[in-house]
Amino acid sequence: MSVLVLVENIEGSFKKKSFELVQYAAAVASKMGAQATALVLGTCSNDAMAALGAYGAAKVLHVSDARLDKLSARAYTKAVVAAAGHTAAKVIVASHDVVGKTVAPQVASRLKAGLAAGAVSYPDTSNGFVIKRNVFAGKAFAFVNITSDIKVVTLLANSFQVAKAEGSCPVEALSVTFDDKDFAVQVKEVNKVSGSVPLSEAELVVSGGRGLKGPENWGVIEDLAATLGAATACSRPVADSHWRPHHEHVGQTGGTIRPNLYIAIGISGAIQHLAGVNGSKTIVVINKDPEAPFFKAADYGVVGDALEVTPKLNEALKKFKATQH
Numbered sequence: 151m152s153v154l155v156l157v158e159n160i161e162g163s164f165k166k167k168s169f170e171l172v173q174y175a176a177a178v179a180s181k182m183g184a185q186a187t188a189l190v191l192g193t194c195s196n197d198a199m200a201a202l203g204a205y206g207a208a209k210v211l212h213v214s215d216a217r218l219d220k221l222s223a224r225a226y227t228k229a230v231v232a233a234a235g236h237t238a239a240k241v242i243v244a245s246h247d248v249v250g251k252t253v254a255p256q257v258a259s260r261l262k263a264g265l266a267a268g269a270v271s272y273p274d275t276s277n278g279f280v281i282k283r284n285v286f287a288g289k290a291f292a293f294v295n296i297t298s299d300i301k302v303v304t305l306l307a308n309s310f311q312v313a314k315a316e317g318s319c320p321v322e323a324l325s326v327t328f329d330d331k332d333f334a335v336q337v338k339e340v341n342k343v344s345g346s347v348p349l350s351e352a353e354l355v356v357s358g359g360r361g362l363k364g365p366e367n368w369g370v371i372e373d374l375a376a377t378l379g380a381a382t383a384c385s386r387p388v389a390d391s392h393w394r395p396h397h398e399h400v401g402q403t404g405g406t407i408r409p410n411l412y413i414a415i416g417i418s419g420a421i422q423h424l425a426g427v428n429g430s431k432t433i434v435v436i437n438k439d440p441e442a443p444f445f446k447a448a449d450y451g452v453v454g455d456a457l458e459v460t461p462k463l464n465e466a467l468k469k470f471k472a473t474q475h
């Protein structure tokens with residue numbers, strides 16, 4: 151018996167969310183007296199895979215077919231089902247991202263397994279297998295008990311801190327036979343967002359709304375983000391108005407993020423925006439309207455003009471950082 155974790159490799163290396171996922175699977179496995187096996191699909195170096203042992207993987211299964219370098223729902227499903235059979239997996243874990251959202255339901259259907267999508271907790275196994283998950287675009291939580299023999303879980307990124315330990319693990323090749331039909335639907339091209347900190351992975355995020363008045367004022371957001379080493383985000387109207395690129399839009403119809411710190415500047419805090427950010431550990435709001443709804447969700451709030459307060463906050467942070475060296 152094992153816990154199988156599907157780990158996405160991006161051009162042969164792993165991102166923070168993969169480490170979090172492996173660590174999560176290892177913790178679930180230890181609760182069940184089992185071991186976590188990581189499944190890696192496509193081209194990847196042995197060293198990178200073996201290093202997953204530092205996050206708790208007991209073993210890596212590698213299906214090295216280069217056609218798996220890009221997501222193919224049917225082929226990925228086949229590989230996960232084969233690996234689940236090979237390891238007698240009782241729990242299958244994937245990330246709640248494009249890959250996990252595409253593959254996990256198909257795997258669950260093939261294995262007649264219950265699925266908890268968007269999990270934010272470890273399972274409570276004291277009376278069944280109860281998982282807390284985000285529902286209604288992050289507006290509420292549901293506790294679901296998966297009663298099937300095999301269980302499938304997709305984990306929301308940034309639900310847990312990643313703690314690297316020492317060690318590596320063995321890598322074993324797994325042979326899966328694919329046919330052309332498995333690759334009938336293919337991803338042809340992936341347009342990557344360039345930038346120092348990917349928003350989905352960022353632990354610190356500085357975000358701007360319509361209160362910034364226009365794209366010409368975005369320098370205050372970017373300067374603050376640069377000082378903090380944070381990613382930048384925005385509300386939907388800002389992206390819709392092309393003040394900022396669409397990948398920065400967070401909320402119900404945009405990205406869902408769970409950073410340690412979310413600084414919302416000139417954003418009203420509409421429920422559709424909060425849906426994407428209310429999992430943030432600490433929320434700081436800067437808004438000139440003391441009645442802005444965002445203050446209700448804030449841990450810290452500043453009532454004031456964004457274009458005056460943000461540069462002052464930036465200067466204060468720079469001074470503080472200078473004293474730390």
Ligand SMILES: Cc1cc2nc3c(=O)[nH]c(=O)nc-3n(C[C@H](O)[C@H](O)[C@H](O)COP(=O)(O)OP(=O)(O)OC[C@H]3O[C@@H](n4cnc5c(N)ncnc54)[C@H](O)[C@@H]3O)c2cc1C
Nearest residue numbers: 359360361385386401402403416417418422423438439456
């Ligand atoms: C189906 C649906 C889905 C949606 N999905 C999303 C989504 O995913 N993400 C999202 O963000 N929105 C979404 N929306 C839109 C959402 O309802 C709000 O309209 C939007 O979030 C408002 O953006 P905003 O706060 O930037 O702008 P506004 O509502 O215009 O608010 C601007 C804020 O800035 C403040 N302000 C103004 N000037 C200053 C200043 N000088 N200094 C400081 N503060 C100032 C104001 O007090 C105000 O609170 C959705 C709406 C619908 C109907």
